[in-house]
Amino acid sequence: LIRSVSLRRILDSRGNPTVEADVLTDSGGFGRAAAPSGASTGEYEAIELPPGEAIASARQHAVPRLVDEVHAGNQREVDAALRGADGTDDFSTVGANSAVAISMAAAKAGADVLGAPLFQHLGGTFRGGDLPIPLGNVLGGGEHAKAATHIQEFLAVPHGAPNVSEAVFANAAVHDRIGELLDERDMPAGKGDEGAWAPAVTDAEAFDIVAAATDDVAADVGFDVAVGLDVAASELYDAESEVYRYGDVERTPDEQVDYIADLVDEYDLAYVEDPVEEDDFDGFADLTDRVGDRTVLCGDDLFVTNVERLRRGIDEGAGNAILVKPNQIGTLSDAVDAVELATRNGLEAVVSHRSGETEDTTIAHLAVATGAPFIKTGTVGGERTAKLNELIRIAEDAV
Numbered sequence: 001l002i003r004s005v006s007l008r009r010i011l012d013s014r015g016n017p018t019v020e021a022d023v024l025t026d027s028g029g030f031g032r033a034a035a036p037s038g039a040s041t042g043e044y045e046a047i048e049l050p051p052g053e054a055i056a057s058a059r060q061h062a063v064p065r066l067v068d069e070v071h072a073g074n075q076r077e078v079d080a081a082l083r084g085a086d087g088t089d090d091f092s093t094v095g096a097n098s099a100v101a102i103s104m105a106a107a108k109a110g111a112d113v114l115g116a117p118l119f120q121h122l123g124g125t126f127r128g129g130d131l132p133i134p135l136g137n138v139l140g141g142g143e144h145a146k147a148a149t150h151i152q153e154f155l156a157v158p159h160g161a162p163n164v165s166e167a168v169f170a171n172a173a174v175h176d177r178i179g180e181l182l183d184e185r186d187m188p189a190g191k192g193d194e195g196a197w198a199p200a201v202t203d204a205e206a207f208d209i210v211a212a213a214t215d216d217v218a219a220d221v222g223f224d225v226a227v228g229l230d231v232a233a234s235e236l237y238d239a240e241s242e243v244y245r246y247g248d249v250e251r252t253p254d255e256q257v258d259y260i261a262d263l264v265d266e267y268d269l270a271y272v273e274d275p276v277e278e279d280d281f282d283g284f285a286d287l288t289d290r291v292g293d294r295t296v297l298c299g300d301d302l303f304v305t306n307v308e309r310l311r312r313g314i315d316e317g318a319g320n321a322i323l324v325k326p327n328q329i330g331t332l333s334d335a336v337d338a339v340e341l342a343t344r345n346g347l348e349a350v351v352s353h354r355s356g357e358t359e360d361t362t363i364a365h366l367a368v369a370t371g372a373p374f375i376k377t378g379t380v381g382g383e384r385t386a387k388l389n390e391l392i393r394i395a396e397d398a399v
């Protein structure tokens with residue numbers, strides 16, 4: 001049984017406080033995990049409380065339901081206890097940040113008791129051997145870097161890589177090559193919240209630079225490295241005037257769908273996340289009809305890792321992939337439910353970090369455990385490489 005749950009405030013990668021949980025079991029199992037935090041958060045995400053409040057509330061409501069009551073190794077029971085303690089649909093009592101930290105820490109304690117790696121504990125013996133392709137944020141702006149591109153993330157997609165390690169290094173090489181190209185063009189650049197280059201360039205210039213860099217790296221490594229996007233279109237959408245604003249350029253919802261469809265063809269985009277705003281299931285479905293046969297169209301703010309929103313997307317043909325962020329929904333069980341519903345219906349799962357991260361590596365294990373075809377967890381920077389390096393270690397073990 002769980003003997004203790006301790007909670008504390010620690011730093012995230014932006015320097016903001018976040019919640020860390022330690023779970024200890026009677027048999028000496030130990031797990032520690034921390035909640036990440038978004039900047040371009042979806043309207044329908046579970047509620048992140050200020051960490052101090054989330055910790056106080058979890059100590060009052062959740063910890064008594066876990067200690068001496070639940071086995072850390074029984075993830076469903078741990079997560080049901082968290083839901084029961086909270087009593088709302090969106091974790092607004094306990095805070096999704098406390099909930100997800102405890103859920104992940106309990107999973108690690110459960111794995112520790114078994115003496116198994118976390119991916120094995122979560123995925124089981126029959127999980128299959130496929131490892132996720134890492135999507136690497138190499139250049140961007142939006143809410144992650146204000147003076148840079150309107151599109152939030154330009155991603156390297158090393159889908160021809162023979163293994164995880166070569167994929168991870170290819171993404172780093174694209175990031176490095178972009179740095180060189182920016183230097184050559186006299187375009188000084190800092191980095192955004194996820195370590196991607198954040199130059200003050202137009203989106204058109206960004207496409208040009210990222211396409212050149214992925215081509216150069218592909219030629220070098222000898223496998224295909226494509227370009228992907230997270231448009232994070234909800235952040236560009238002005239609901240009052242019903243237009244998407246790219247600086248001075250405005251696009252109506254129909255024009256937005258045309259624009260994205262054209263980009264898919266022009267740049268052979270392998271992946272596009274949140275191409276339209278989070279309430280536009282119709283626009284998402286329209287785009288899926290038009291280009292869903294040749295690119296991954298992934299809902300992040302659209303689905304928020306929520307099976308009810310995903311079910312609606314499946315019914316309406318909106319998208320062919322779901323982004324999976326455990327803190328959007330509050331527990332690992334809920335995140336796994338979203339992956340399973342997606343997979344049963346032919347959608348792909350993309351397990352993802354947040355822009356505010358810690359050194360926690362749970363998502364690398366979750367991606368492997370669920371057999372997700374993709375993981376999105378940045379390219380450089382310690383809180384990103386923590387996950388990527390864990391994936392490289394897992395790959396030694398898992399196949």
Ligand code: PGA
Nearest residue numbers: 037038039040041354355
């Ligand atoms: P966020 O951004 O973590 O700031 O929400 C990541 C994303 O939109 O995928």
Ligand code: ZN
Nearest residue numbers: 230232273300
């Ligand atoms: Zn996103």
